[in-house]
Amino acid sequence: MADSSSSNLKRRRGLGIVTPNACTECRKKRAKCDGQAPCGRCASQKGVTCVYEVPVRQSKEHMRSEIEQLREQRKQTGRVLAALVSNNESEKVLKQLRDGATLEDISEQLERSGSMSSTPGGDHTTAFNEYSSDHTTTFNQYSDHQAIGSALQPARNIRRLGSSSYASSDVQGLDLPPTGQEMGNAWSAWGSEGQTQDFSAGSQADPMNWSPDGLPYIHHNVNNPLVGTWNQPARSSQNSLIQFSRSQGQETVLGHEFGVDHTKDMVTDSQSTGSWTSVTSDRALVEHLMALYFCWEYPTFASLNKEYFLEDYRSGSQRYCSSLLINAILALGCRFSDEAVSQLNTQNSDSAGDKFFAEAKRLLEAETDRHVLTTIQALGLMSIREVSCGRSSQSLYYSGQSIRLAIEMGLHREPEDEDSEDFRDNHAVRSATFWGAFSLDQAWSLSIGRLPQFSRDLLLVTKPDIVDEVEASDWVPYTDDGAPFERSCTQPSNIRSVYKTFCELSEIVHQTMYTLYTPGSPVTGKKLLDVYTKYLNWYESIPTALRLGQNFTPAVLFAHMYYHFAILLLFRPFIKLDIKGSGLSPRNVCSQAAEAITTLVHSYSKLYTLRRTPSFVPCFVLTSSIAHVVTLGTTKVGRELLQQGIHDLREMQACHGFAVRALDILHYLISTWKVDFSIESRSLEEELKYKQNPRSLCRASTSSLNQFCPNIQGVDLDSTLGPVKADENPLFWPFPLQGTPLLNIGAEGLEASGFRMLEVDDST
Structure with missing residues (x-):
């Protein structure tokens, strides 16, 4: 017992003399440090400076507490700044600041008075109020509010880009159902309750009250992110901060x-x-x-x-x-x-x-x-x-x-x-x-361009239910560095609404395919405009939660792009035609849809960069860029838009291999159509590739069903009788619509596949 008591006493004494942060010299020597300044050990030695470094490693509890404290300070600052820009609170808050009141005191007063529950003019907003029960986008500080508004400003101004818009008046005279409002107004409905607004003027009816300072469209600088650290690449080393984030x-x-x-x-x-x-x-x-x-x-x-x-x-x-x-x-x-x-x-x-x-x-x-x-x-x-x-x-x-x-x-x-238990x-x-x-x-x-796998007459299962709890869940930009602590804003995910609305759009795409490709049922102008009207009506009826003024998550921006992508491909086959009895021009609609896609991708890039985009986005950019090539080649305008599309594809190359092929396709089409435009090479490999005969780009292959092969030559569509020449396709394929089996041609490819060339006696 005595030994045990002595041992416990010794441990208790040891705990009393341990210092949580030893000086640099004691750490080097692995010696005990008494924590004094200077410590006893350093004081007893000549020429030694006793230095205490700030400990790098902190407890998770301390780190969490510090981050929460910083977040609270940002909220307080945001409330005060928002009050300063309002009409009814600015003088009062300014006087309090001059009298020496702290931000904390002013923020508490604002919260108690509920002054942030409305904007000037009485319109409801929660832009700076994270405590609101409404599921809306919230900001921690006014500068973030301005930056994101500027990033989205080009998209909000899409209705002003072209000389004309998709207009319901264009389809009059064909007994079509009314679209309710012209396409430009449908765009504004994403940020308002169905009324046309001037967003660049910061209309009071705008629920997010965007900053009036929009960015010039063409200037694209991804090295200067607008949204904090959302789009920064991951750091090479892992540390406790990244782990916690x-x-x-x-x-x-x-x-x-x-x-x-x-x-x-x-x-x-x-x-x-x-x-x-x-x-x-x-x-x-x-x-x-x-x-x-x-x-x-x-x-x-x-x-x-x-x-x-x-x-x-x-x-x-x-x-x-x-x-x-x-x-x-x-x-x-x-x-x-x-x-x-x-x-x-x-x-x-x-x-x-x-x-x-x-x-x-x-x-x-x-x-x-x-x-x-x-x-x-x-x-x-x-x-x-x-x-x-x-x-x-x-x-x-x-x-x-x-x-x-x-x-x-x-x-x-x-x-x-x-009636089963697990039915739901x-x-x-x-x-x-x-x-x-x-x-x-x-x-x-x-x-x-093909018929879907599903039959024409849809009778489908109901779409997944919208669950409020799932809808209200937060969305934050998550990267290799985790989620940024100093978050510029928090958005509701609206996952179920996005999914349901996107599925409804897919149903219209399904109808589009049967309109364009049903055998024995030729396309007419009325059929084309019927489908187009369904797209417009879908766009006007989307939920408020998915409008740009309410939500700008990647999924919502993607839905924007997909909508214009669908309209572009609906009218692209008819760009050399006019629709009788209608003032709508397929070529103009395609040009405007392509411009809208480019603008949306530009806004996406400003918010998140194109390093993190859904997988189909390169297809959207390729399609819009091809339309820009057509516009440039026929009207000699739109050079900047085409350049922007090429820039976007280059930015996506790091994560989307298709972007590389898309650039090759554009180079081939520009050369084949003899458009006055050249794609600047960014590497020696690119320069050598583009210096070749464009006929060598984007070739079809007998070992691939790649659908994006514009370079199809006569030899691909036929096979002559007699011996096979060098590098010729050995498959007998006289009917192009039949399709060719996948086979690696060439001596080695045939040998590996268990084939060999048929020996033909030329004398016969």
Whole structure:
């Protein structure tokens, strides 16, 4: 007992003399430091300076407390600044500041009086009030409010860009249903309750009261981000601040059960590893990549229900989660990450996600029955990933498999077991799975010009319900650095509203394809304008929560782009025609739609950069840029717009391989159509490629079904009788509409595929 008591006493004495921060000299010598200034050890030595460095490592509790304190200070500053710019509070607040009142005291008074619940003129806004019960975008300080408003100003002014707008008057005389208002007003409806406003003047009816200082359109400087640190690349070294920021961001993007603090609590199924993938056992990396996907790509074209998926991911259940689905998500998430661990080849950023994608393909091939919800979902995500990489052949295959399996499983029908216990959960997931596959199929049908995989007469399952709690969940920009602490603004995600509205747009795209490509049913001007009117009516009826004045998340901006993309491709085949009985010009509509896409991409770039864009965005930019080439070649105007499109594709090259091919396509078309424009080379490799004969670019290949091959020559459409010449396609393919089997031609390719050239006796 005596020894034990002595030992405990010694430990108690030891705790009393430990200093939390030793001086530099004591740390070097690994000696005890008494914490004095100077310490006893340094004082006893000559020529030694006792220096105490500020400790770099801080406890998580202290860091959290400090960050919350900074956030509160920013809120207080924002309230005071907002009051200063108002008409009814500015004099009062200015007098308080001159009298020496603190920001904290003034902010508390403003909050108690409720003065920030309305803007000048009495219009309701919560722009600077994070305590509001309304689910609207909120800002921490007025400068952020101004910066984001300036970034969006070009998009808000789209109705002013062209000499004319899409107008309902253009389609009069054809007994079409009324559109309600001209297209320019439909644009303004995204920021107002259906009334035309002058946003550049900061109208009081504008719920976000944007700054009047818009940026010049053409000046594009991504090195000077407008929204804090949202679009900065990840730092090379990991530290506790980034770890904590990731944890906070994951809690917002994925839910409160996620983040570094919760990872260790996750329960996993015995059939899977802790990370659901054999590529890595690092659960923190897995959840980081998942957060990137859900932040930047989800929910458009999403075939999975986020809430049920994440619940099963944590519990280890394989009902709505699987290793195949996880690997598909991670392969997509890698496209938004700069970390070397996400790349198969660290010297090539285009290899990002290849490891996870290869594992997903392996798991897919190993499946004996693919009629599983998670498999259909994974196929859709794999298709989206291949779009980004520029492999349209593979993307079409995965997309086609996804929608066909969904139909085979009857996901397009309303379920019959409505009285079952798990009906609601199962219906939500089944519905999301079908509509994700359906929307993706429509996007591909629109992009390449073909009939969809689904029949013409739609009788489809209801869309997923809108859940208030899910709608109100916050969206923050999540990157390799996590979510920024000094957040410029917080937006409601509106996930379900975006998804439902996007699916409704996909239904109109479905009708578009049958209008354009139904055999035996020629297109007429009236049919064309009927579909066009449906687009206009859809645009006017979108929910208030998805208007630009309310929300500018990537998904909402993407919906804008997709709408104009659909209109452009609706009218592009008819740009050399006029529509009888209508004042609407297909060429003008295409030009205006292309300009709108370029403007929206410009705003997106100013907010987030194009380093993190959904996978179909390069297709939008290519399509709009081709329209700019046509406009430049026929009217000699629009050079700046084409230059902007090329600039945007270059910025997207780091994360979208398709952007490289898009530039080649533009170069080929500019040369073939003899347009007075040259694409400036940015590297020796580019310069050498573009110096070649343009006929060598964008060639069709017998080993690929790449749909973006404008350079199709006569030899591709026919095969002569007799011996095969050198480098000639050996397949006998006299009918172009039949399609050619995929085969690697050339001696080595044929040999590897089990073929050889037929020996023909020329003498016969």
